[in-house]
Amino acid sequence: MRLSRTLEGATVAAHGGNKAIIAALAANLSIAALKFVAYFLTRSSSMLAEAIHSVADSGNQLLLLVGGKKSQRAASPQHPFGYGRERYIYAFIVSIVLFSVGGLFALFEAWEKFRDPHAIEGGFWWVPLAVLVGAILAEGFSFRTAIRESNHSRGSQSWVKFVRSAKEPELPVILLEDFGALLGLAFALIGVGMTLLTGNGLWDAAGTAMIGLLLVAIAVVLALETKSLLVGESATRQDVEKITAAIESDGGRLIHLKTLHLGPEELLVAAKIAVSRSSTGEQIATEIDATEARIRAAVPIARVIYLEPDLQRTSALEDR
Numbered sequence: 001m002r003l004s005r006t007l008e009g010a011t012v013a014a015h016g017g018n019k020a021i022i023a024a025l026a027a028n029l030s031i032a033a034l035k036f037v038a039y040f041l042t043r044s045s046s047m048l049a050e051a052i053h054s055v056a057d058s059g060n061q062l063l064l065l066v067g068g069k070k071s072q073r074a075a076s077p078q079h080p081f082g083y084g085r086e087r088y089i090y091a092f093i094v095s096i097v098l099f100s101v102g103g104l105f106a107l108f109e110a111w112e113k114f115r116d117p118h119a120i121e122g123g124f125w126w127v128p129l130a131v132l133v134g135a136i137l138a139e140g141f142s143f144r145t146a147i148r149e150s151n152h153s154r155g156s157q158s159w160v161k162f163v164r165s166a167k168e169p170e171l172p173v174i175l176l177e178d179f180g181a182l183l184g185l186a187f188a189l190i191g192v193g194m195t196l197l198t199g200n201g202l203w204d205a206a207g208t209a210m211i212g213l214l215l216v217a218i219a220v221v222l223a224l225e226t227k228s229l230l231v232g233e234s235a236t237r238q239d240v241e242k243i244t245a246a247i248e249s250d251g252g253r254l255i256h257l258k259t260l261h262l263g264p265e266e267l268l269v270a271a272k273i274a275v276s277r278s279s280t281g282e283q284i285a286t287e288i289d290a291t292e293a294r295i296r297a298a299v300p301i302a303r304v305i306y307l308e309p310d311l312q313r314t315s316a317l318e319d320r
Helices: 002-042 045-070 086-115 126-154 159-165 170-198 202-231 237-251 281-298
Strands: 254-263 266-275 302-311
Touching: 002 045, 002 126, 002 170, 045 086, 045 126, 045 170, 045 202, 086 170, 086 202, 126 159, 126 170, 159 170, 159 202, 170 202, 237 254, 237 266, 237 281, 254 302, 266 281, 281 302
Parallel strands: 266 302
Antiparallel strands: 254 266
């Protein structure tokens, strides 16, 4: 029953991640179209940078959905531990897209505008302001959805710790993207607004440069955090403590323990446990089965468990 409830919780968490992704995708597709219209009417570099930013974000959300779908494939002889890390791979690709398509493009556009600064063109000065205000409202709704879904699994953690320790990559990615989008829109609003007030295109260029630097910074943070997941992270401290307690309950003794996330909701547990010198093979097998059952009851995402029995020593040095 406890395993069923936890697996249901993992399903709810994954559904929450998809809900946040779909909300962000819907917002970014509509916003991107409006930003391109505003750019073609005004030739504002900030609007072009923001339009490309929204396109990059939309592509990123599609990548996250594809990664989630591919990670659900059943294990095969070639991939005996399954495809759970597909979600990490696609999240890492997101950071690359955000860095190149979003950040570097905005910085290039800012450089071009610094070289040839010009005021907002055309008689539609109000269009970029209306689009940016509408985009802030839409991104705010998307950000609110991501916050609400993240709160289901964040618990009492700070937001920084949640982003750094989360094993599910989708929600931290959406959180950082939406937060970056809101800041980027604020930079664009300042750049466009000051350009309209002063007639100096350098404000537009400065807003574009700030958007580019922001996207590069977010992409670097995402890349570093996702790389850690790709390399292989251990279970959380709380889960390690639960596994240790499960092994050592009922008179068991843990010699050493290693854990590895095969995916967000799949944990590999490898441990060496002490057995009595007088234990028979049947008794050792029974003890291993009972220990596995206790581990799975304590941490249901421990799907792959390898327990190695060793003779009980008199000192920790001998156990090695």
